[in-house]
Structure formats: structure tokens, C-alpha cells
Amino acid sequence: MKAFWAIVNRDLRGYFLSPIFYAVATVFLLLTGLLFYSNLVVYTQISFSSMQNPYFSETLNLAADFIRPLAANFAVIFLFFIPAITMRSFSEEKRAGTLELMLTYPVSDFQVILGKFAAVLITMSFLLILTLIYPGLLFAWSTPEPALIASTYLGFLMMVSIFTAAGILASSATENQIIAALVAFGLNLVLWMAGWLSPQDGGLLHQILDHLSIINHFEPLIKGVVALTDLVYFFSMTIFFLFLTGQVLESKKWRG
Numbered sequence: 001m002k003a004f005w006a007i008v009n010r011d012l013r014g015y016f017l018s019p020i021f022y023a024v025a026t027v028f029l030l031l032t033g034l035l036f037y038s039n040l041v042v043y044t045q046i047s048f049s050s051m052q053n054p055y056f057s058e059t060l061n062l063a064a065d066f067i068r069p070l071a072a073n074f075a076v077i078f079l080f081f082i083p084a085i086t087m088r089s090f091s092e093e094k095r096a097g098t099l100e101l102m103l104t105y106p107v108s109d110f111q112v113i114l115g116k117f118a119a120v121l122i123t124m125s126f127l128l129i130l131t132l133i134y135p136g137l138l139f140a141w142s143t144p145e146p147a148l149i150a151s152t153y154l155g156f157l158m159m160v161s162i163f164t165a166a167g168i169l170a171s172s173a174t175e176n177q178i179i180a181a182l183v184a185f186g187l188n189l190v191l192w193m194a195g196w197l198s199p200q201d202g203g204l205l206h207q208i209l210d211h212l213s214i215i216n217h218f219e220p221l222i223k224g225v226v227a228l229t230d231l232v233y234f235f236s237m238t239i240f241f242l243f244l245t246g247q248v249l250e251s252k253k254w255r256g
Contacts, residue, residue: 003107007115008122014092015085015123024084028127031077036134039070063148063224067138071152071222074131078124078156078163079192083184085123086167087177089116094175109249113168113242120164128156148224155221158234159214163188165241172248191237 015021043066093099135149163184170183195213198206210216214237217230 004111004115004118007107007112008119011089011116011119012122014088015119018088020088021085021123024081025127028077028081029130032074032131032134035070035073035077036137039066039073062138062142062144067144067148067152068222070134071155074156075159075218078159079188080185082120082124082160082163083167083170083181083188086120086164086184087171087181089120089168089171091171091175091177091180095177109246113245113249117164117168117242120168121161124160124164125157128153128160145224148222151224151226152222154226155218158221158231159218161238162191162214162234162241165238165245166191169241169245169248172245187241 043062046065047060090099132153135144138144138149166187167180167184170187171177171180173183174180191212191214193213194209195216198209198213200206211233217233220227220230
């Protein structure tokens, strides 16, 4: 465990001492703040309009008309921003020539991979914690369901875990950080669009793509529904990408 935490601490220092991280974090918080404000303005306008129409007043719902669209927009930000953070996980080590040295230490590939994964996950969790100001404002102005907010943030964390694992896989395959970011974005985009690409004939391909779609497993969480099948999907896909990362590192050892 000492080796694992040493890698986590080393990578965390690298992230929090890097100007790139603060640039990414600043843009991330600006975009999430802008999305929160714009969605709030739209919802407020709809609320004022509904006061003049009893039908719309009855159908207006904070969860369906504000929280879910906002959560979906936040998820799009993760799709773009996480590759910018994960791209240096292994690529920077390769460029600096420290990866081979690290792998000769008495530390397993599994510990290295998990350490780097945990460092990114902690970093993204820190950014997510900063966004808690938005539900805090909602609680100050209205009465959202605490369980819905909790399940939504669980969905954020689950989605971040998959995107992070995919980003680490991409970073392990190249020493070019830009290529690593683009490959990670491509992997994430495939999972994002899998459900949309699924043929609607109900066949085997439809079932596979429908199951692989990250959106299909994220949407229940932002509706307040925490299902075991969705959690299993997030954990299994994360483990799958981390397993592939291990295979990439192992193959590099054999190639010398």
C-alpha cells in the first residue's frame, strides 16, 4: 500500500503544481457556472410564464425541467475535459523517461495503474466538490430532493471513473499527450454515442450497443434511480479499461 500511496501523492503533486491543471479547472468552473446560470434563467422564465397558465404550473418540475438538463450538460463537459487531465498520466512519464525506471521499482503494474487512476479520480472529485455550490444555491432558493442530488453526483462520479480509466488507457499507449487526449476523447465518445448508433431492430447488435451506452446507465441516476445493473456497468467498464492498460504496459515490457 505504501507504493500505491506514493504514486497517488506523486501524481497529485504533479497535477496541483501544474499550471495546465489550474487552466483546465478555471475553464471547467466557468463553464459549469455559466451552464447553471443559463439553465436557471430559462427555468425562472418558464416559472413566471406558468403562473399565467394553470396547466403549465401543474406540469412544471424542478427535477425534470432544471436538474436533469443541467446534469446532462455537466456530463458533456466531463466528456471533453477529463482527457485533458488524463493525457499526462503515462505519456509524461514516457516522454521524461521515468516510466521504465518506475516499473523497475518493487511495485506492481497494478499498483502503478491504480495509483494514477486514483490520483485523477481524487482531482476530479475535488472539482466536483467545488460544484456543490450549485445544489447549495438550489436548497437556498427551493426544495430539491436530497436523494436526487445525491444520485446525480453518484452518476457524475461513476461517469468520471469510466472516462478516467479510458484516458489512462490512451495515455499508456503513446508518449504524445495530444494524441493521448484525442484517443481518450474518441473512446469516451464511442461509449457516449453507442445507444444512438444502435439499430432499432431489437437484435443482438442493438442489445450490445444499448448496454454499452453510458447515457443509458447515467440517465436513471439523474432521475434518482440507483439500480444495481447500472452500478455494475460503471464498475465493469472501469475495470475493463484498467485491465487493458495493464496489458499495454505488459506488452511494452516484452518489447523492451
